[in-house]
Amino acid sequence: MSLSEVEFAFFLPAVLAGYWLLPRRAAWQNGWLVAASCLFYATWHWKLLGLLVASTLVDYAVGRYLGATAPAAGAVADSRVTGRRRLALALSLAVNLGALGFFKYEAFFAESLNALLGALGLPAPLPVLRLVLPLGLSFYTLQKLGYVIDVHDGRLPACRSLVTFAAFTAFFPQLTAGPISRGRQLLPQLERPREPAPAMFASGAATFLLGFTLKAFVADSLGTAIVDPVFAAPGTFSTGAHWGALLAYALQVFSDFCGYSLLAIGAGRFFGIELPVNFNLPFLSTSVMEFWRRWHITLNTWLFDYIYGPLVTSKGWWRNRLDLGFLLVFLVSGLWHGARWTFVAWGLIHGLALVAHRRWDEFYRGLCRRDRTWVARRRGPAYLAAAWLLTQGVFVLALVPFRAPSLDAALQFAGGLAWGGERTLDLGGVQGVLTLALCAGILAAYHVLGGLDLGRRAWSRFLALPAPVRGVAYGLAVALLALVTPLAGGQFIYAQF
């Protein structure tokens, strides 16, 4: 079941009705959410629900143990207790990363190793299992690991209630594709009873509608009209079609995932739960570092908080090796997206881009220290335009391996960007062009309304209009969406990660 499809129109109202009819006690509400989330997950694959349940139980138990053995403030930790605590953390890491590795990477590593051994003339020793990737595994694994590490490091008290912890792990709007919540942000909300509030429903509905528009209309229209045909036959379409498809894919992947995140946030608000923001107008970024602070925020902050930060501030070899830290984080990010060499290439490109950006930033700050006019130049339109173009260019070009099914296909597509074929892209006549123009208009309006003062003022004015006028606008948006979106939207791109 997906948040943008028709089953959810049956599921969500039923779950909401039960939720708000129950006594306003956290235990009841969380219990209901856990039951609904299990049902939500089971509709995808009920047998793999066991994996989610088992890993949740392990992390709950580990969290409780770590909480019970946490040294008091200012007290010196007993080395034996510290050792046991590390063992408990290792158990959680082994269970979570073991499951992730087994289900997501077994085939990748087995195939790679077999290919390597084959090249050396040795027989292939590893069986390649074609396992179903448990839905949401990459997301809920990171969420739970973040909790356990935070409890271990004393940044978060252990969750006392199993039901609350299960709701934290499995809350269905974020279960399949995030946002990846942190314990300190979500657990306090779940520990309190929730009360219905009109503002929460209003913002939830507006956010849900925006998410649905981005996913079901913009992403799916761009995907079917431009992206899919060209990526299906790389090299055969014209050079213009290749560039069009690549740019359209950048907008599609944004609309798809940002749309999903907004759907999740909107659905969360219906239950009185605020999920973290996952996208903050990334196409306004003027540096790769800024871009990754605005794109898939919850994953990137997770990677920087739990991998990059501990590494480069550690006392060991990694200390202050910032560039290597960037490369490592983005290789991990690439592999997190999928077990393919194309994702490794994507991660490498972004890791190198971050290294280049950091070096350039250091160099430029040196210039600024010597001559203050460089500071003003950096804020000038020419610098910003060039920086924007470079940032977005790196992101867009790196999408070639991200979207391509193999490195060969990626190279073929990259070749098509320079020397395309003969085929032209059929956009579906006037109606198709109008649809694509509407998609572009929606994305532009989204960035203008959220990113520019003028847009924010216009949005504030809209929100200050009388309720029936706003209702008319929302009604028109819903009616238009009903006319232009298919009944069965495509799969969420990020749900496959």
Added chain:
Amino acid sequence: MTTPAASWRSLAATALAAVAVVVLVDVLAGRLAPPIVRREIADGVRDLDRSDPTLLVLGSSHARSFEAMGDTLAARTAGQVRTVTVPVEFGKFTAYDWVLQHRLRPLLAARRPDGTRVRGSLRRLVLVTEWWDGCAPFGGEPLASLPSRGWTWADFVADVAAHGVTPYNRNYVQSRWRRLWPASALVQDRGKRQVLLTLRRRLLDSPADSARHDSAFVRDWRAMIEAGADCVGDPAELAALGRMLAWAERAGLRTTIVLFPRKPNTITPRALATTFARYRAIIDSAAARHGATVVDLTLGSPLGDDDFMADFDHVTRAGNEKFAAWALADALRDLATPDVAATGAPR
């Protein structure tokens, strides 16, 4: 995105205004492209459940054209010939067979406590088909028409329990959603874009555009039918046809296989010589094995190009009446003769 501090009253006012606008647009869209409520499998099953027919018409969406004929037959024979039609939209023989085995046979085999059959009058089966039914589904995908139109809730639950929610079984939910709102143009049109197409034709298209569109559509149809020569005769589809005919034979039913009329301008001499000829041979062979009669109306009816809908596939209401009047006077006139002698028992 945030909204100002809202009250329940302002929230209700916003929601009511939004609903009012959606309803208004729905009504306007319905005027532009009225939602078409078609007879589906469930209607046929419901009619069978409530009656004791003598004639069962099963097959492709074209079985709907026999609805008008059923009414005429009932009137002409003073109710002696009672017809139930079960059209399977976008089906194939495998789908018709599934509907027969899972939805119709249990009703036909039902017995009263005293052991007598509840529906013991069935004497004839008309199987409505065209070349498309003899081909495997494109791309090897399972046919969506069964979950959409043939399944019950129990079938859906069983499939979800076995495979989880999949694009295939999701068709069941989507069609249920549509059926909840039969009068809503917005719900019925979703994914079809007929409202937008009609709007475009009215606002943007010149007569020359429409003619260009029609000729391109005819070209596509001709190409598709000619390509059918390579796929007719799929073993799984023919096996399903055989199962249906064998069941009818065992049950003592007189079976007529009707090769339904096609829009004349979509048929090329090449298609007649290949796709249709091959299909006819296959059907003749199957009919001969099971004692069925074949009535080939591919081009053998008075239906002209204007009697077909804009999809170039289905017959208009006026065309159906024309077809019924002609068929009962000509190619299918024996349907008006009640079969009194029972030669078997439907099971």
